[in-house]
Amino acid sequence: MERKRKGHLINRPYVKQILALFICLLLSNIPAAAADEPANNRTVKAGVFFFDGYHMQDSDGVYSGYGIELLNMISQYSHLNFEFVGYDKTWEEMQSMLLDGEIDVVTSARKTRARTELFAFSVPIERNSTVLSVLEENTDIVSGDYSTYDGMTVGLLSGSSQNRTLPIFAEENGFTYQSREYADSRQLEEALRSGEIDAILTSNLRRSENEKLLDTTNINYFYAITRKEDQDLLDEINYAINQMNLCEGDWGTALYNKYYRGGVSSASGFTQREQDYIDSVISGKKQITATALPDRRPYSYTENGELKGILPQFFDRLMQIAELPYEMIVPENNAEYDRLKESVDVVIDWQQSASLETEYTSGGFLTDTYMNTGTVLLTRKDFSGPVSSLAVLDGLVGLPLEHEQFKNAFLQTYPSPKDVMQAVLDGKADAAFMRTYA
Numbered sequence: 001m002e003r004k005r006k007g008h009l010i011n012r013p014y015v016k017q018i019l020a021l022f023i024c025l026l027l028s029n030i031p032a033a034a035a036d037e038p039a040n041n042r043t044v045k046a047g048v049f050f051f052d053g054y055h056m057q058d059s060d061g062v063y064s065g066y067g068i069e070l071l072n073m074i075s076q077y078s079h080l081n082f083e084f085v086g087y088d089k090t091w092e093e094m095q096s097m098l099l100d101g102e103i104d105v106v107t108s109a110r111k112t113r114a115r116t117e118l119f120a121f122s123v124p125i126e127r128n129s130t131v132l133s134v135l136e137e138n139t140d141i142v143s144g145d146y147s148t149y150d151g152m153t154v155g156l157l158s159g160s161s162q163n164r165t166l167p168i169f170a171e172e173n174g175f176t177y178q179s180r181e182y183a184d185s186r187q188l189e190e191a192l193r194s195g196e197i198d199a200i201l202t203s204n205l206r207r208s209e210n211e212k213l214l215d216t217t218n219i220n221y222f223y224a225i226t227r228k229e230d231q232d233l234l235d236e237i238n239y240a241i242n243q244m245n246l247c248e249g250d251w252g253t254a255l256y257n258k259y260y261r262g263g264v265s266s267a268s269g270f271t272q273r274e275q276d277y278i279d280s281v282i283s284g285k286k287q288i289t290a291t292a293l294p295d296r297r298p299y300s301y302t303e304n305g306e307l308k309g310i311l312p313q314f315f316d317r318l319m320q321i322a323e324l325p326y327e328m329i330v331p332e333n334n335a336e337y338d339r340l341k342e343s344v345d346v347v348i349d350w351q352q353s354a355s356l357e358t359e360y361t362s363g364g365f366l367t368d369t370y371m372n373t374g375t376v377l378l379t380r381k382d383f384s385g386p387v388s389s390l391a392v393l394d395g396l397v398g399l400p401l402e403h404e405q406f407k408n409a410f411l412q413t414y415p416s417p418k419d420v421m422q423a424v425l426d427g428k429a430d431a432a433f434m435r436t437y438a
Contacts, residue, residue, distance in 0.1 A: 044104040053207030077240035092159035124221035126252035165218040288326035290346040391429035
């Protein structure tokens with residue numbers, strides 16, 4: 001029996017010079033910052049409150065962390081230089097400082113109705129999860145066994161929008177809890193270590209030790225926020241984020257692996273029902289089946305009767321780590337793939353647009369995102385515009401069709417990437433949207 005992984009695509013960080021490539025990528029009216037023109041750059045103050053793994057400062061005053069590298073990367077793709085401010089402040093204080101003009105931007109905000117009335121939000125940066133964690137030695141509270149959650153005391157970060165996910169999660173799973181709020185993550189972690197609380201609710205973008213993941217209560221996007229009147233700054237940040245997504249590969253996963261991988265123990269334990277299922281798969285009483293599209297090079301494709309490519313290889317690695325046997329079902333064509341999606345246990349290539357705020361729940365569950373891809377605009381070399389017709393892959397999500405350049409274009413759909421590209425070559429379409437790496 002074949003053994004086949006969910007994984008992460010990591011691409012090179014920090015590409016300083018993107019020249020001709022910008023011509024064929026999604027277009028923007030804002031020029032890219034030239035590396036040799038620092039005099040043109042605007043210096044802005046970025047709020048960088050302490051959050052272990054995201055914003056950190058060593059004894060020499062050197063900053064590091066996911067959020068710091070994010071700002072440095074934005075600087076490379078814009079006319080912006082960042083001055084780091086407010087390391088000794090809390091998240092709540094950051095928001096007041098932004099309104100008062102003491103800082104110009106913060107990168108770690110989730111979108112809420114109240115915040116959208118006060119601040120301007122960038123395009124989505126990346127996703128983060130709201131997670132419940134307990135001490136690693138805690139055996140009284142068992143992941144997924146919600147009867148053991150009942151009555152626990154949960155520590156919350158004061159002012160965090162993630163706190164609102166807990167009462168919903170508790171009601172859905174039938175347990176009660178008490179809560180206590182703390183000003184910053186240091187106080188939160190100390191309360192957990194001292195036994196003052198049983199669990200903490202925080203972002204997964206937090207480095208931790210001697211903790212294990214209990215549950216994920218919510219997954220959502222986070223953003224950079226600015227003052228509403230600072231549209232020029234927001235435009236620069238949006239341009240940079242879009243270029244990073246197009247040119248830097250899966251930069252978010254690369255930073256996550258650098259600062260958080262291994263921070264929270266996966267030894268969360270299994271419920272008896274879960275362990276019984278694992279045992280039945282290993283013994284051969286049950287079988288795990290999986291599938292993917294057969295014509296999406298390099299993501300997944302059929303060769304010599306086998307599914308190959310980035311996604312099947314990742315899934316295979318995951319199943320090897322889990323030591324679970326499985327069978328990869330190879331569809332003959334896209335129509336059979338559509339039928340198989342309703343019967344197999346795992347569809348390894350489900351796509352979700354960054355513009356969709358809700359999870360797919362009809363008939364199944366979504367894992368955490370394990371690979372992000374960009375979209376490029378493909379034209380013939382002799383094409384000079386404007387775009388009046390667009391070829392796209394049937395089912396391709398996340399396309400910027402409302403962009404001023406494309407909103408009046410005639411849309412043509414095709415069943416395979418090869419057909420999409422051929423339509424451009426044959427002059428049937430002026431341009432095509434394609435996934436990066438295709």
